[in-house]
Amino acid sequence: MEQTLVVEMKNITKRFPGVLANENVNLQLHKGEVLALLGENGAGKSTLMNMLVGLYRPDEGQIFVNGKHVVINSPQDSMALGIGMIHQEFMLVGNLSVAENIILGLKDLPTVPPISEINEKIIELSKKYELKVDPTRLVETLTVGEQQRVEILKLLYRGADILILDEPTAVLTPKESKELNKILKKMLSEGKSAIFITHKMIEVLEFSETLMVLRKGKCVGIKPTSSIEKLSEIANLMVGRPVLFDLKKGPYNPGKVRVELKNVSVNSKAHSRKTLDNISFTIREGEILGIAGVAGNGQQPLSEVITGLLKINEGSILIDGQDFTNKTPLQIIKAGISHIPADRGRMGIVGDMSVGENLSMKKYRTEELSHHSVINKSKVREFASRLIEKFVIKTPNQFTSAKFLSGGNIQKTILAREINSCKGILIAVYPSRGLDVGAIESVRQNIIAQRDKGSAILLVSEELDELRTVCDKIAVMFEGRIMDIMDAENASTERIGLLMAGVERSTECNS
Ligand SMILES: Nc1ncnc2c1ncn2[C@@H]1O[C@H](COP(=O)(O)OP(=O)(O)O)[C@@H](O)[C@H]1O
Ligand SMILES: [Mg+2]
Incomplete structure (x- = not known):
């Protein structure tokens, strides 16, 4: 592995109302390296990466790309620096074709090239990286694995050299994640670098050279992956107690x-x-x-x-x-019958309602929380804080909109509500x-x-x-x-x- 630094984040701090999402974090990524970024749900991984692609600005700290101090204000800025990210939730448009999705948002094009040219380039890239996708198909007809290939192609099309993958295998079948592993290896062999966020510890061992663990916004460990002898070492670092x-x-x-x-x-x-x-x-x-x-x-x-x-x-x-x-x-x-659905975002939760409201949604009509059909607000508040504590839901408070919670904490909210109301x-x-080890255990x-x-x-x-x-x-x-x-x-x-x-x-x- 070459030791050229491609990305360096120095003393990065990022606050959201009521949350210190990143505190004084230092991160280094070398050319040709895969850095695995680990941490429990809500540890601050996505936030840290969103600052590299210009979706958030750090409150404190500096970012260097290829040795130069940079200020990244937008995804276009980051793309110009060769940085591209595949987000936890895919950002594709269902009723557009693969090719249309790939060129969507390319600002630097004076005129859009003819679609046949774009299709050709996509086919060329997909051959080179063995990423099978038909550029003319509508994205909504693709499986999750295929959609992810489109996301990867989108980055390759834009010439990204530094790839950030936020939990790319959480939704993949074992076979699809093996294919992803192959694609990554190919990209690295060409001198590209990657930061890989995952909860699956076996993958960390397979994919990465270095691992970095965040806990409650702080970096609690950076190690060469080869120095890890037992998976429990990583789990313990993430959770801060033996799992x-x-x-x-x-x-x-x-x-x-x-x-x-x-x-x-x-x-x-x-x-x-x-x-x-x-x-x-x-x-x-x-x-x-x-x-x-x-x-x-x-x-x-x-x-x-x-x-x-x-x-x-x-x-x-x-x-x-x-x-x-x-x-x-x-x-x-x-x-x-209580139901914990597979699609949490769409079926499990009302994002605009507060965490407390989501928790009491199935119970507020019952005598436990209301009297003669009048909701007892203080009982609802008490009920919600009890569940937040019992299921260790990380939220600034029960009045926060559910959509602001991390994926794992949304899952815990659904689980708390369904288990509590289970008859x-x-x-x-x-x-x-997609949950971290601590949450999985619970x-x-x-x-x-x-x-x-x-x-x-x-x-x-x-x-x-x-x-x-x-x-x-x-x-x-x-x-x-x-x-x-x-x-x-x-x-x-x-x-x-x-x-x-x-x-x-x-x-x-x-x-
Ligand atoms: N846009 C936002 N507004 C308010 N709080 C946020 C926002 N994005 C993230 N957070 C909070 O910051 C913390 C870190 O979240 P995140 O970076 O998504 O964690 P991870 O990706 O490690 O699960 C969490 O407490 C989360 O609720
Ligand atoms: Mg995340």
């Missing part, structure tokens, strides 16, 4: 059946293959049924048929023995996706506590260790079908992996 992942779980003591699916099928609008194909299972009191599988194999539709968001074509759904087939979401909420059935879809422990209290829980996850430590039973989904349901205790990683890849039971020895 055990040692979950407290009572004995498995299933009671009566709460949820039953009988031969449920959903036809697909796009494929001849069914979205859900003859699904049957039960979930009992005090039981967690895990759903394993590569994302996109029917997990989301499965959670949606149970919560009434998607209609089924065949079969039936019973709750406590009563027929709930194709009932409305409201009827299903009334039957006592015994919980459908949790990727509840720990999400898992909270779900288990709910099961120990007798709830029936469906947990959709891609993390095998999560499924195996949290669940009592694991069902593996592939192409809309359930390949097998097994006891979590006896489920080997190898077997789950085979089933996830669609390898049938019959082709294996009896296990």
